[in-house]
Amino acid sequence: MLSRRHLVHSLLFVLAALALPFAASAQLALPSTAEAIATIRTEKNAVATLDTSTGQPALRVELPADSGYPGVNFPLASSPLDLSAFNAIELEVSNISQTRVRLHLRVDNPGDWKSSPWNTERAMLAPGETKTIRLFFGLSQGQPAYALDPKRISGIKLFADAPKQTNATLLIKRLAAVTAQPPVPPPAANATPAAPRPSTSALPETNSQFSPPISGELVDLKSPDALAKLKFNHASGTIADGKLTVAFATTSSYPNLYILIPKDGLDLTAFAGIELTATNTGTAAAVTNLRVENRPNARADELGQKPWNTEKLTIKPGETVPLRLTFGQNNGSPGYDLHAGRVSAIQLFLINPKPGTTLVLSDIKGWGSASDRSVNTVLTKPADRTIPVTPPSWIGQRPPVDGDWVRTLDENFDGEKLNDKLWTPSFPWDGLQPGQLQRYSAENVTVSGGQASFKAEKRRGHHNDDPARPARDYTSGIIQSYDKFTQLYGYMESRIKLPTTRGLWPAFWTMPDRGAASGLNIWQRRSTSKGAMEIDIMEHLCEWGPGRHNAAIHWDDYGENHKAWGTGIFYGPTPDGWHVFGLLWEPGKLTWFIDGKKAAEWENERVSVVPAYIKLNIQIGGWATKNVDDAKLPDYMTVDYVRVWQLRDRLKN
Structure with missing residues (x-):
């Protein structure tokens, strides 16, 4: 801030x-x-x-x-x-x-x-x-x-x-x-916000002014007043022969089209989601997003989620495709548990359209039935933060699931210095991370007493201690196993004691590596496209307080085609303040664990099929607040061990 x-x-x-x-x-x-x-x-x-x-x-x-x-x-x-x-x-x-x-x-x-x-x-x-x-x-x-x-x-x-x-x-x-005409009415200044709902599940199932017919039609594009049921921001629309042609301007990074919703919301409980058909008649690809929203509510805030679902699709010039969103999913993966009986907004927006981008839309409707929706696979809740936890005695000795497991990495941080055959105390590239406040220094990772300590402090210096690199006011530590250890599938875990200072963002995560034998450069080896992904086993914003971290995945690189899924994980205090963060990586499925307990899962054919290397670091700012509590620095993330297992049959193969 x-x-x-x-x-x-x-x-x-x-x-x-x-x-x-x-x-x-x-x-x-x-x-x-x-x-x-x-x-x-x-x-x-x-x-x-x-x-x-x-x-x-x-x-x-x-x-x-x-x-x-x-x-x-x-x-x-x-x-x-x-x-x-x-x-x-x-x-x-x-x-x-x-x-x-x-x-x-x-x-x-x-x-x-x-x-x-x-x-x-x-x-x-x-x-x-x-x-x-x-x-x-x-x-x-x-x-x-x-x-x-x-x-x-x-x-x-x-x-x-x-x-x-x-x-x-x-x-x-x-x-x-x-003074000008706003695109939508703004809230009144000093308005008292409506009392937050305790949770979406506590809402009445229906109390809306409108439910679509059994066919699911949301907008009758053959009706003479169809345009009056739509609103355009940095876009314009015309209707002919039952099809809506929308021209998107470049005056906004996110031009959009809204379907106007009744005051009390739209009841879509009879459907699995919404869909439309889109044709790109322009000359450039259109990064298109369909989004359905609930009003802001307390449950979304507690879970650290935005109260909407989104489906993203890049439509090539001349291509006609269906764009289908399922309630409770983001990009086909479990997401915010949308209340289908209280839909407050439906919009279609583009990301950074090129000049002349035009879509022709038709068949805007609800699809399927409620039974077609996916089950929410987030297995923790905010109230879990108040329940003390005693980790099981077997934790750290084996994965939390049955199998013929072989330990492939057993890093206990023995000795008095970092094992440079396994770890590098810098990123594989030389640059700083945009949007963050820290530079990295090898001095900020120390090993002693069977633990690795990552220090975050207010100390100006050059990135990677190289005078030729840019300088920053904050210094932090990182270790990563690029070019030294990778694994495809298996179980990974680390026992960690987290820092508490506002503005810090500790993480335990993996990135893909296709290996030196691939002949690819460093960026191609690490690309999250073509079957690979970033997997965040644990990322914690210290301003959240104890007992909450985020699990997430990112794929298809970090530009306009970027896709992601993530969820908050909640857990209670342990007697000694340590927590064990784990990931089970299987073909088509990822499962996150906290202190030996299953906390979230993501099942999808898009799960990474590319080996990955391991990272542990403290970031400062970025996703976390930039209003760092300097008075509480330095602060530390302490790591007791990093362990990885693989099924014996996979080792044989």
Whole structure:
């Protein structure tokens, strides 16, 4: 979480202009001197300078590669600032570099960072592209979000996802407060949120104004009022011959189409899910996502899940495909346990469409019956965090399932130094991890007394202790077995004592390795596409507190085709504070264990068929909060052992 210090010196954008009589918009003053820009606070080594190359003063911002979320904080003339005569902020910005960059415009209210008292709007800019980013108060990414109070603006900032490998450069040409028509009604400022439901299972099965006919038809595309039942954001639609043609604009990274839902929700309990048929009539592939939502609720919050299901499909030019979503699944795998009787939103959105992207849609309907849905395979619940656990006596001696098992790795961290025949205390590549705060140092992994200790601290230094590499303010430790130990299938576990400092993100995980004999380069060997995947056995955000971690998988690389599944796992305290995290990896099935107890499973033919190597590390920031509790550093993850087993028959084969 970035701090909000409000500068009132020579302002880049003089918001005092807002004291003038209000119109539909108020152009805010641009800087006239380099000295004025020098008062602006930047984040993550971004550099702000005055640019007059276009004949008009503009703010030039250099965004360094691999540096977290670089950006600028626009100083305010008063704190808080009253923008109640307007309903939005918009910013005109050009990408004058040779690399694509994703930008986020954010407006804040005062308040506890844990409640996220802000709204954001994002945009992707290609090299040479200019866009106007418009943020409506009360909306984030064009959808209802935190009910921002425009009378109490405490911060305005622009930041970016760190560009990869090459620095990016922006020209900010205009910042204005405006009044415009929002894509959807925002929540009222200071509105009291509805009391959270205790759980989806406690909701009445039906209380909706509309249930579709037995055919499942959600929108009658032959009806003369069909378009009135749809809403388009950064897209437009026409209907002819019972088919809906949607043109998606490039003014948003996520243009979408909504099916309008009755106020009390839509009852789809009779169906297994929803589906449609889509034809890509454009010239570029369309990364298409179908999503069904419940309203925010307490159960989703407890489980650390978003209250929706999504099905993602890349549609090639000229291709006609069915897009089918099953309630309770994400991308065909177990996901949030959606309440089909209280559907609050249905949308189809694209990710970063290319110019001219158009889909022709038909047969938008519910499919199947409730009996066709998958069973939820998450086997723990938040209440488990309060129940003390005594791990069984056999734990660590064998896997928690029957079989003729052979131990293939038995790392007990004996001696006084790391076993360099098994472990490397750095990533296989030299670069920093984008969006995170730490650099890695071999000094931050020590071995003593039969344990490995991973130290996370506030200490600036060069990545991998190499002066030629970038420097960061936080230092952490990692070990991984790339090129030294891999295994396909079997059982893996580690006994770990986790750190507790806010902002830390310890993990025990695997990545694919196709081996040196494959002749592939390091990135191809480790790609999660073509039958491989990242498997997160345990990843824990310390701000969650004890008794909760995440299990997850990622596949088809990390770009537009990326797919993932994950779930929260909950468990009680042990007498000594140690926990044993395990994974059973079988053909077509993954099963996670905590302290010898089965906690989650994922059964799918897409389970990885590529050997994997092991990683243990502490990350800082990134998915975890960047508001690190420095006062509690250094902190440590301690690992007692790492053990791996394989079935004897697989060793023979």
